[in-house]
Amino acid sequence: MNPNVNLKTNRFLGICIAGALLSLAPLSLAVPVRADQTTSVSPNGEGLLPSTRTVTAKTPLLLRPRNASWDFSRRTEIRVTVHNTGNTPATLLIRAENAGSVGTQDACRAYAILAPGATQTVVLPLKRRPEDPTYAPFSAFFMYTRNINVRDNTLDSSAIAGVTVALAGGTEERASVRVTDVRASGETTPGPVPFYPFVDRYGQYTHTEWPGKIHRDEDFTLRLKQEDAEMKTYSGPSDWDKWGGWAKGPKRTATGRFYTAKHEGKWWLVDPDGHLFFSYGPTGVGFGEGTPVTGRENWFSDLPSRTDRVAAQYWGQGKNARFMYYQGKSYDSYDFSGAAAEAKYGPNWRKASIARMHRRLRNWGFNTVANWSSEDVIASRKTPYVVAIHYGGPWMGHMPDAFSPEFETSLRARLAQEKGKSADDPWCIGYFVDNELWWGPGQHGEAIAHAALGENGDFAAKRVFTGRLQAKYGQIAALNTAWGTKHTDWKDFLATKTLPGDPKNPAFGQDCGDFSLAFADKYFATVRRLVKEIGPSTLYLGCRFNGHIDLPVIQTAAKYCDVISYNVYDKQPGDRLDRYVGVVDKPFISGEFGVGSDTWETPFRGDVLSEEADARTKAVEQYINAAFHHPLMVGAHFFQFRDQPLTGRPDGEAVLRGFVDTTDTPHFDLVQANRRVAYNMYPLRAGSSKAGAATKDPTRPREEASR
Template sequence: MMKFSSCAAALLLAAGLAAADRQLFSIARGGAVFAPFNKTDKVKVAGDRLALELPPKGGRWRGTIVTPKKGEKYFDLSKGAILAVDVRNNNKYPMQLRMEIVNLKEGKNSNAFAHIAYSSIALLPGEKAPLRVRYGRAVKESSAWAPEGMQRLPDGFVKGDHKIVPDRVAQLRIWTSNPDADRPMRFELSNFRVEEPVKPLPEALRSKEAFYPFIDRFGQYKHADWPGKVTDVAQLGERKLAEDRELAANPAVPGRNRFGGWADGPTFGEKKGGWGTVKYKGKWFLTDPEGKLFWSLGVNSIQLVEDPTGISFRENYFEELPPNEGAKKQFYTRKAFPRFGFYKGKGGNRDTNILQFYFMLHNVSLKYGDNYARKYLDRSQERLRSWGFNTNGNWLDPEILNRPHLPYITCITFKKFYQVIEGCKQIGWQKFPDVFNPDFAAGIAEALRGHHRNTVTDENCIGYFVDNELSWGKTDTFLAEGALRSPASQPAKIAMTEYYRNKYGNDIAALNKVWGTGYAGFDAFLNSTAMPAEPEKARADLEEFNDVIVNRYFRTCKEVISREAPGKLYFGCRFNDRNEKVIATSAKYLDGCSFNLYRPEISAWRLPAGVDMPVIVGEWHYGTAANGPAHPGLQPAANQAERARGFDRYVRSALWNPQIAGVHYFKYTDQMATGRPADDENIQCGFVDVTDTPYREMVDAARKVSADMYRYRLAEGPGK
């Protein structure tokens, strides 16, 4: 077979893609109809360009709905795999724009979506770039043999977003919700087109017999190919040797001290000796033990044993699994399952009956051979330094702390003492912890004295989170209502009863008069699990006790950390919702706040009015359905190049933002193509795939933005 140089191959690929581009319609010739989302949105055609002028105060969504020209019902996207439009950001600040490809259900409701594929773009001030949406094909109706246990299925199956019927596209929706900025938004759009030659769907989708097994021996989807896919065990060793040479040639980004702080930047003598925070030239930073500015660029979930995939009830999915015996037995597990997903209840009363397999761990053993666990974990730290990261994010394998490692922020976890408020409706991952149970504080203390004890004296430990994505509710009475609905044995219910007994001078009649209730006494109040018939009358009291719960939660965490791990920073609970009052209250106790922000960019994101402190973004990512796992995640990209671009722009938008002191990417490895048992997530969002092969585009993007990050932070953004 003829061999091409990498340069020649790239030119041929570019030429092929360019040849495949097909204009979807002509703006200048009236090839489509552009309607504003809101009356205040201005949509204007100027030659071959479309101008969007969106006011700072409009509807929740602002932009344009694009439909075919009069006489045509659908756009036909069947000649390509990606829809693209060139977008210019005509603003003096970073902005984001989203495009959705929509199939509608039959009927007159223009918001009744049958299928949808979407993506977003983040643009620097004045920047012009293509917004690309990859769309799979929803052409095969769900059947009795469609694979299960995955949030998204491969191209061709109907289930899940990011797939459409390509020749029946009724709308394109182009919009921004701009939740963070009270400022006008101006964009220019041009050249709507389809890109990338569409490949026929795999023949294997024709029947159950042809489709199964659909996962190869490495845990990869069998019925598609992509750059970097492993086809032979020998390739694993070859890639290891190639990466050995690359890491040796690029050991670290220059200009950093041993912690990853800015070696060439200012030194804050009063901050030496531990980790701290400082606002320098209007921007928040952490400071490292040498007193240097430290902006935290990190990666989550560097773990040796993580995210197995379920085998039980799906044995026919897998082409080849090693025997569950002898040396290979270590790659199997029978862990318990949580409350939702494909495996919910399938283990009966013994969820540990469900067999699972660690594909990543098995591939790592094949790649590194003897002492593979140590070699894999050591390599993670070498990679992060080489790629420009200076922080290990949450969910770090504890074994890493026994060898040279980067600084880290870790989450204090404890289950033995963790009681929840039973009356709290479960709207997130878990019910809210009962902070009135003395064991809550005892649990944090025991964790810091126990399995987190090495972190307390580790100079590379920046600090701690406690909990992850707690459910605070959208109202300022949510937690108090949970306590009110709880049984008499609940410590929070007991504390609530005593709080109101004291407030009303042990006079239940006084409480009944305010609440419009008829409790016989405070014992009856304690034993009731019902909400008042007229909850509005009790709102003020419930808000008061809600504040008591919130303050007690953050105060307890801060006091225990300060006592048990002096000098370490407390970064809160990794908010994923936005209750303004709770966030403002938390700031009284935190050294830095933490949020999980899955967005295209965060340049204008802000804490509540009057709150100013450093913020760590605990999670965010970009993914694509073009490389194995079918789920492109919460910020889908068209391909690896677009993922890398998204990574760069997200980091730059955070550097632009004065309150952001660091961002931690989720996550180090892809999720399994067949889903994690906890909730069926099967997202391609990692820096390395299931065979431990790094994504070159992501590595290059990280190195580039990291090399420039301290200069960029001080040179760009508000006031510059």
């Protein structure tokens, strides 16, 4: 690092540690602003700073108008000129807000990291609040959102109540920055801001600004250079072997494949070289996807022409989405992420993207390509991976008929496709077979029995259930008495596809629970046998449970699974898995966990309309810290690597919770939060470092950390 670097104007997102684009999240004020730290000023030619001021971690600068507010409706930005007078990098946060602003609502933020000795003009765009379209026009299109919020990260520029210049949380206390100028700048025409169109030519939300947003094609090259420089600053965990295992930790037997083992009371995976291994990585490592355009063309401001030579390949057609508006409909779609990747990497973008994905994973603190990932990414054999196994029927709702011979035939045929690929590959950790099957929350997973009762005698499960009941009750009259039913004979029972009138009947519940447990045993035993036929050394990672599952079902899975998978979307995995400590002596893996969508990049919300700026980074750190310490866990997989499109998939999912957005720009706040914990994953798990406190801070540049 050169402490004498003198940087030019920085538009909101530029970072000046070795020219890298960084974010030392959480981006919150280091200390609260006190009343005696407020400076009241009137604009003088839009210059807000009466004299040079010094900002430290304990002394932020808050500029307030002498009157109620400043009217900057004719201005587009606030420019702050600063000089880092200290000998440590300083993360600068600039915020303009309206009266009553809370969190990210009614406020705009910008930040930059200043190298020691650097002078920089940081630009805070004043993003004017658009008109509120209400959520009604979008309710038919989106699956998980219920509200729209146009106030987050926007403001009323005609009524600005204050401007704050501060050092963000995470900056060292000895940091010091001199502020030499703060002024409103740029010209625009006052007036209402229409909401539509709200998607720009790159598929991004129009009405807010964030670090790394793409405004022109040239920005792709800039982002690439910034990321390359940043990766040189943070080189990845220093204690990993080539697999991502703990090279400096205890050594076990090297078998050439992954396996499970217990060490000092905690379950672990062991990598092919015999090093302890904790599987941590994102799902869906691969390329983006198209978003439907038909019927909502007014959402998009600058869709490329279908006849354009380059853009034409990213136009597509679809039909009959699984859910929501496009179910049963034909539609045109456009793949913004593919177009962005070509603009960034050139015509061979797929090959270049794959190489960068693997490089990013290790650099960011990931050692696993998790479920739903691209086969092209897996084929590089540079990062350990898991495989999602899905197959044909027959199915009873959300559960395969494990008693049907077709179940075994279909699953065996699917597994045979892995012969010569993953089945014999040392990079393959194991197979997830199925995903979030519906066992139900009741006794012994009684939803399985309910599903069988909802079918007729064509289903093997219904026939097996009927046979068990015949063996127990003998005559149909005895069953009718116990269940409160009125079947004429066993053939009538077999043909009936409705549940009894009182599903809370104790005898009915007991019989359903007993059958469901027998079904679970048949299902898990069959899957294990078939997995081991094709890959004797490949781990069977379970079916990815979700929600409440009755303990006997988990215990049945433990008889056959090498690792029990559970998609745990709680604040920390222990909220779901602690109940099995000392009860189920088997390793667990969180097949999915995640955070909320990036509120900077989408206006669509669930039940929570607005969150603190650092809510996502805190959630990631809290979850993985807990996962690394949990004695049963051998892995945790983040959903997902890449944001879904702003305007959603055809089925209505529109989740912007990835580590990379649709323009292939990393969410650097998540990346940095991940590094802070994941770089010290093994010392944390082994207990040589406390939760929340790394043995060293990997988000400090190497040059600074060595001083």
